[in-house]
Amino acid sequence: MTDSPALLFDPDRPRDDAETLRLQACSQEQIRTIGRIQAHGALFGIDEATGVVVVASENVEHWLGRDLRDAGSDTLSWAISQGLAVDPVRAEFEGAVYDVIAHRGTVPLVVELEPVVPELDYVRTGVVGAIQRLAEVTDPDELRRLAAREIKAITGYDRVMCYEFHDDGHGQVVADEREPDMEPYFGLHFPASDIPAQARALYIEKRSRVIADTEDRGLALHTLLSEEAPLDLGRTELRAVSAHHLQFMRNMGQASTVSFGLVIEDRLVGMFTCAHRTPRRIPVLLRRALEVMATQIVTQLAAADQIRRLRRQLEARERRIALIAPLYGRGDVGAVLMSGERTVLDVIPADGALLRMGDAVHTVGVVPHPARLFAVVDELGPGRLWEALPIERPEFAVEVPGVTGLLVVPLGGDGDALVFVRSEVSRTVDWLGDQRPENRDTPLSPRRSFSAWRESVTGRSLPWGEHAQDAFDLGEEIRSAMIARTQAELAELALRDALTGLHNRRFLDDRLDELLHGSEAAVAVVFLDLDDFKLINDTYGHEMGDAVLAAIGRRLSAVARSSDVVVRLGGDEFVIVCVSAGPEEAAAIAGRALAAITEPIIVRGVEVTVKASAGVVAAERGVSPGGLLNAADAAMYRAKRGGGGRVSA
Numbered sequence: 001m002t003d004s005p006a007l008l009f010d011p012d013r014p015r016d017d018a019e020t021l022r023l024q025a026c027s028q029e030q031i032r033t034i035g036r037i038q039a040h041g042a043l044f045g046i047d048e049a050t051g052v053v054v055v056a057s058e059n060v061e062h063w064l065g066r067d068l069r070d071a072g073s074d075t076l077s078w079a080i081s082q083g084l085a086v087d088p089v090r091a092e093f094e095g096a097v098y099d100v101i102a103h104r105g106t107v108p109l110v111v112e113l114e115p116v117v118p119e120l121d122y123v124r125t126g127v128v129g130a131i132q133r134l135a136e137v138t139d140p141d142e143l144r145r146l147a148a149r150e151i152k153a154i155t156g157y158d159r160v161m162c163y164e165f166h167d168d169g170h171g172q173v174v175a176d177e178r179e180p181d182m183e184p185y186f187g188l189h190f191p192a193s194d195i196p197a198q199a200r201a202l203y204i205e206k207r208s209r210v211i212a213d214t215e216d217r218g219l220a221l222h223t224l225l226s227e228e229a230p231l232d233l234g235r236t237e238l239r240a241v242s243a244h245h246l247q248f249m250r251n252m253g254q255a256s257t258v259s260f261g262l263v264i265e266d267r268l269v270g271m272f273t274c275a276h277r278t279p280r281r282i283p284v285l286l287r288r289a290l291e292v293m294a295t296q297i298v299t300q301l302a303a304a305d306q307i308r309r310l311r312r313q314l315e316a317r318e319r320r321i322a323l324i325a326p327l328y329g330r331g332d333v334g335a336v337l338m339s340g341e342r343t344v345l346d347v348i349p350a351d352g353a354l355l356r357m358g359d360a361v362h363t364v365g366v367v368p369h370p371a372r373l374f375a376v377v378d379e380l381g382p383g384r385l386w387e388a389l390p391i392e393r394p395e396f397a398v399e400v401p402g403v404t405g406l407l408v409v410p411l412g413g414d415g416d417a418l419v420f421v422r423s424e425v426s427r428t429v430d431w432l433g434d435q436r437p438e439n440r441d442t443p444l445s446p447r448r449s450f451s452a453w454r455e456s457v458t459g460r461s462l463p464w465g466e467h468a469q470d471a472f473d474l475g476e477e478i479r480s481a482m483i484a485r486t487q488a489e490l491a492e493l494a495l496r497d498a499l500t501g502l503h504n505r506r507f508l509d510d511r512l513d514e515l516l517h518g519s520e521a522a523v524a525v526v527f528l529d530l531d532d533f534k535l536i537n538d539t540y541g542h543e544m545g546d547a548v549l550a551a552i553g554r555r556l557s558a559v560a561r562s563s564d565v566v567v568r569l570g571g572d573e574f575v576i577v578c579v580s581a582g583p584e585e586a587a588a589i590a591g592r593a594l595a596a597i598t599e600p601i602i603v604r605g606v607e608v609t610v611k612a613s614a615g616v617v618a619a620e621r622g623v624s625p626g627g628l629l630n631a632a633d634a635a636m637y638r639a640k641r642g643g644g645g646r647v648s649a
Contacts, residue, residue, distance in 0.1 A: 031198060033230040036218040036240035038211070040115060040281060041098075043221065043238055044068065045108040045231055046080060054108050055223045055231055057238075064224060068111075076100060080111055085235065088284050090116065099284045103235050110231070112238050117283045126154050127289040131296050140304045144175040147297050148272065151290065152177045155258070155282055157274035161185060163195075164270045171195065173432065174270075188432040188452055194248070200268045203261030206235050207291045210258045213279035214241075214249045237284060248446035249275075256280040258287065260294040264302050316470045319347045320477055327481035328488075334362035337418075337478070348471045350407070350420040357416045367421055368400040376400055377419055382410035385468050388460040390424075405461025407468060409475035411482075418475060422461035428454050497568040499546055500553030508567040508575060512625035521579055523619040524586030527632035528556075528593060530572035531611040531644040540606065547603040548610060555596040560589065575629070583618040583649060590614040590647045598645070613639035614647045 037043050037057050044063065045055025051067040069077045075091035083089045083102035091100050098113040130150035137143040144162040152160040159182055162175035169192030176186040203209070218240035221231060233239040249257065254275040262270035272294060323346065326336045337344050337355055343364045344353045352365030354373060361370045376396045380386075385407040390397040397403065405422030433439060433450040440447055464471075495507035503511075515523050530552070537545040549572065556566045556574055565577040576593065578586045597612045615635025619628050639648035 031242060032232050032234040034233060034240050035221050035230055037238035038240055039216050039219050040212050041238045042113040044111045046111060048109045054225055055221055057219045057221055059219055061222045064222060101237055101284060110236060112236055114237060114284050117281060120283055120286060123154060124286040124289040127293050130154060131293050138304055140301055143297060143300055148175040148177040151272055151274060155274050157276045158182065159275045161273050162270060165268060183451060185432060188430050190432040202234055203268050204263055204266055207261045207294060208287045210281060211241050212256050212281040214246045214255050244446065251446050251448055252450050253277060258282060260290055262294060262298040264298060320474050323347055324477050324481050328484055333357060334360060338362040338364040347474055348420050348467050351423050352421050354419045368403055372399050377408050377417060382408050382417055384408050385464050387463055391459050407464055407471055409471050411475055412479050420471060424459060425462050426458050428456050430454050500550050500568050502553050502566050502568045505569050509625055511565055511577060516619060516625060522582055524578040524581050524583060525617050525628055525632040526576040526586055526590040527615040527636040528574040528612050529636050531613055533572040536608060544603055548601055548608055551601045552597055556593055559592040559596050583616060586616045587647055590616050611645040613644045615639060616647060616649045
């Protein structure tokens with residue numbers, strides 16, 4: 001996140017120079033190997049093979065080169081050999097009582113001693129009740145707010161905030177429980193450099209961080225080891241604080257803080273930070289309990305977010321299905337997507353959309369000139385989105401005035417695409433402190449004031465956010481529908497006669513099998529054969545003959561009932577399958593068919609007259625499709641032998 005709020009809505013935009021310098025400076029700071037600890041405790045580095053202290057904070061440097069077992073505390077000795085950082089052991093050392101925190105796996109073994117805080121010794125028992133009360137809360141905003149309130153009551157800090165980190169690195173205060181006389185911070189944004197990347201990374205491996213006193217100069221570490229290998233303090237409780245961050249805290253009016261990371265799948269998504277106006281420290285066992293509470297909260301937040309995502313995805317999918325369904329039929333693609341009862345704008349909120357498929361362009365809503373827009377789209381490339389086109393690509397923005405947000409969804413083919421456009425939306429961003437240079441001593445200094453500061457943001461559209469994935473999912477479903485439609489059309493073509501458009505023999509066999517074996521409806525067949533059709537081909541040519549056959553196909557379709565099936569078997573043979581019809585009704589249909597055929601046919605000014613013969617057979621129980629057709633064919637030949645132009649049963 002930069003100090004410019006523009007990046008708040010675009011993580012790909014280059015950061016401003018000052019914020020870049022701050023982030024670079026933060027990245028170079030050796031916070032893990034700072035070489036100092038906070039002065040309220042003590043730290044040892046112990047050679048596990050010998051038990052000898054090889055690193056010691058300056059308040060216990062007299063133990064360098066000695067064995068801590070000589071301190072005379074069996075509990076301390078046990079903690080050094082068996083203790084775990086997650087479960088500190090209480091022991092006496094040099095006349096005082098400490099919580100002993102042993103970090104297994106470190107070389108040398110790091111052991112910290114924190115003095116107990118007697119007045120807060122049993123406050124941690126209240127964490128169990130807080131977890132139980134929060135367990136039933138499902139609304140994320142309410143959960144954060146109530147959790148901050150519970151943490152404030154347990155710890156006694158003046159203020160407890162919950163931060164949320166966004167994908168671009170910046171943060172936002174999403175809960176703020178404070179004393180009545182304190183300035184509210186709820187809803188305010190802050191730049192990424194306030195909590196830089198390496199500081200956030202430490203919360204992945206260590207979930208809490210305490211800073212007891214911003215005026216604490218800390219204690220140096222003394223070592224018997226090589227100075228070239230400074231001790232890694234990343235997992236420690238007492239690690240000292242950088243001077244920059246201490247000044248940052250003092251500028252905010254904070255004398256002490258303790259923070260708890262909210263981690264989902266090794267990603268820091270947020271943080272609870274407790275701040276106090278005077279030095280304050282809570283014991284390590286209370287911090288451990290609050291770490292458990294933070295884990296419970298983040299589990300609930302993750303579950304709520306997953307439910308929200310699934311519900312939103314389901315709703316979005318239902319909208320896409322409702323829009324796409326007609327494409328699997330014969331609906332016009334442009335009409336279905338852009339001018340039907342539902343349009344693409346019901347799936348993806350935008351000011352307008354343009355669809356290009358082949359040479360056709362369809363639009364809906366408020367859109368720029370299509371030719372100009374697609375010229376820009378072709379230059380920018382498919383599968384991209386912009387939320388600030390005038391800022392990001394001003395050379396293209398001038399070609400499409402009024403377009404600030406652009407989302408291009410490729411649809412395959414040669415440049416086929418669905419494009420969504422959005423206009424500029426002016427809005428404000430509330431910052432935790434004035435982000436202008438005037439509020440810093442130097443570009444690298446922390447802000448002097450953290451009072452809320454509002455900045456206007458222009459030149460941007462609403463962010464596409466999750467709608468971007470919805471749009472690309474819509475594109476995939478449009479492509480799938482078009483592929484399925486093409487395949488269905490090809491399959492249909494395989495079942496139709498290319499000349500007449502009627503169904504063919506392959507379809508007839510399947511349909512008869514279905515009717516004779518899977519239906520109780522009566523079935524009759526009319527078998528038609530043109531009389532002396534060869535004479536037409538010989539007299540006028542095959543082109544004329546084809547035109548006559550096509551005309552006869554149309555006439556047969558016109559006289560058949562909607563439930564009937566008209567088929568061209570091949571050559572000059574046709575079949576009408578009469579569904580739910582007995583012999584008499586089928587014979588009537590055959591008669592109408594012969595009458596329609598004998599009507600003169602005019603092709604290119606030439607009048608042609610054709611006659612036909614028909615055989616009618618009603619299906620009997622157990623007859624096969626082939627047997628039924630053979631019987632109808634035989635009946636048709638009886639009609640021909642009787643002189644043609646008639647119906648025979």
